[in-house]
Amino acid sequence: MANGFNPRDAAHLTDEDAAHVARRQRLLGPAYRLFYKTPVEISRAKGVFLYDKHGNEYLDAYNNVVSLGHAHPRVVAAIQKQLEVLCTHTRYMQDPLLDYAETLINTFGGELGRTGCAMFTCTGSEANDLALRIARYHTRRTGVIVTAEAYHGNSGAVAAISPSLGKKSALHPCLRMIAPPDSYRLPLAEIGRRMAEDVARQIADLERHGDGLAAFIADSVFSSDGLYVDPTDVLAPVAEVVRKAGGLFIADEVQSGFGRTGTHLWGHARHKVDPDIVTLGKPMGNGYPVAGLVVRPELVAEFGASMRYFNTFGGNSVAIAAAQAVLDTVLEDNLMDNATRVGGEILDGLRTLQNKYDFIGDVRGAGLYFAVELVKDRDRKVPDMDRALAAVNALRDQRILISATGADAHILKIRPPLVFTSANAARLLEGVDNALRAVQT
Structure with missing residues (x-):
């Protein structure tokens, strides 16, 4: 699974998280998959944010199920x-x-x-x-x-x-x-x-x-x-x-x-x-x-x-x-207008990053749905799955949640709730910049 946790690669987990994963495997079986190299534990949510049991805040830039934000x-x-x-x-x-x-x-x-x-x-x-x-x-x-x-x-x-x-x-x-x-x-x-x-x-x-x-x-x-x-x-x-x-x-x-x-x-x-x-x-x-x-x-x-x-x-x-x-x-609540306005800010920001990082081959988007296609070189347009998945996990480490898509899982998929604000967009773009810088070499 693109952007899936590998239970055979669990040595980096805390003892508490490793015990949870082992219990989950025993009770739910192997068909259920977790996101991210280091899975995210979530206890509550509000608006565009998720929170773990320690109160850490995660920006949800992926979840289209709660399109109006969590607990609307x-x-x-x-x-x-x-x-x-x-x-x-x-x-x-x-x-x-x-x-x-x-x-x-x-x-x-x-x-x-x-x-x-x-x-x-x-x-x-x-x-x-x-x-x-x-x-x-x-x-x-x-x-x-x-x-x-x-x-x-x-x-x-x-x-x-x-x-x-x-x-x-x-x-x-x-x-x-x-x-x-x-x-x-x-x-x-x-x-x-x-x-x-x-x-x-x-x-x-x-x-x-x-x-x-x-x-x-x-x-x-x-x-x-x-x-x-x-x-x-x-x-x-x-x-x-x-x-x-x-x-x-x-x-x-x-x-x-x-x-x-x-x-x-x-x-x-x-x-x-x-x-x-x-x-x-x-x-x-x-x-x-x-x-x-x-x-x-x-x-x-x-x-x-x-x-x-x-x-x-x-x-x-x-x-x-x-x-x-x-x-x-x-x-x-004119959420389509919001999607157009805030989505335009995000799309412009992602295209600015495209000029900064030569491994961004293409940026696509409409409303509040975006794709950032990562390639090994722009001339041949060869998909770069390893870098894309590394970027997804680098964002997760900043407590910003996105995923990957495409046949080669080399496309960053960004899909925030329709209530995303300009401030949320700025935090997302800063995080994407940080993640891409981290995977640049």
Whole structure:
């Protein structure tokens, strides 16, 4: 795992931390992984800060789950108030469920905003799983196309379309992959055409092997591939090819949605594409497990007429209260404007550091989401994973938390909560400068 703690390299831990890790391994097993060479112990959190049991403060520049910051008072109050009144499933009539669905749907453009239907789950994995079920039922085909390092969840169905989970994670026989829109290595004007041609080739391959395309699914900021936020004209030509083949275009908004990119509430809107299905997750409840999708009505009508869909906890009363509080806060507190303004400060600062350190090959970002690509030399653009992971851990030692991404784990991934301030940005940039200086030689 990129930026993962290696339990076989624990000699540098304190006796207390080593004992905790050993206990964790015994009780949770080896599948659970910790971040960082020296894992972080967290006891509480508030806003953009995490605290260990000794009171040490960590700046959270990574956690998009709590997009409004940790323990946001409006979300906490909404959850607590609703939990004192009612927490039940969607098989009873409840106005708040419909109110939220209506508010959510109205944030979309195109056909989804006019006639879309909402369905609720607990996690983004479940949302993508359900989207696949609908797509495969509608098309009567199983083929799926994703980008080469995509991640779409950890249920059996979506793990099988998530190549980023590693070479030992089995992929679906009818999964096909295309290269991401690598704006660092490819001519910008050619990326959309290349992607559409790649998708067309993969569709032909699926059909030749006796299947066909059910869906193309993409995170529109291509987070796991390395965060490629520009150009924003690459998904429309892909959608055209997908629909011509009878497939559905699924926009996975778990990473890019709810204002993350600053200028748009939804990442796919930056590309001016109207998806057939949009899936939602992580930031939707600011840490409370709520997720879902918005889908064209004829697709869900066809699916729902043949089988029932029910999720015991998906869309429960408390989950909806949390989701409503999150969406209201994003819109009413102008957090997209904040993401654009503070994000611009961070992007400018990172580009200044790019001029200072010749091993920074590229800096990319939109809103409050950034990639700093580290390379061994700028001419050949060879990934430098060792330096990137060293930088991540050097930041951790300054109590600033980020991670790494990309197929070679050589890209610093910086993804602060939407409530980040200019002062937080200054501390982050100072820390990044210190970390890069430490790994310079």
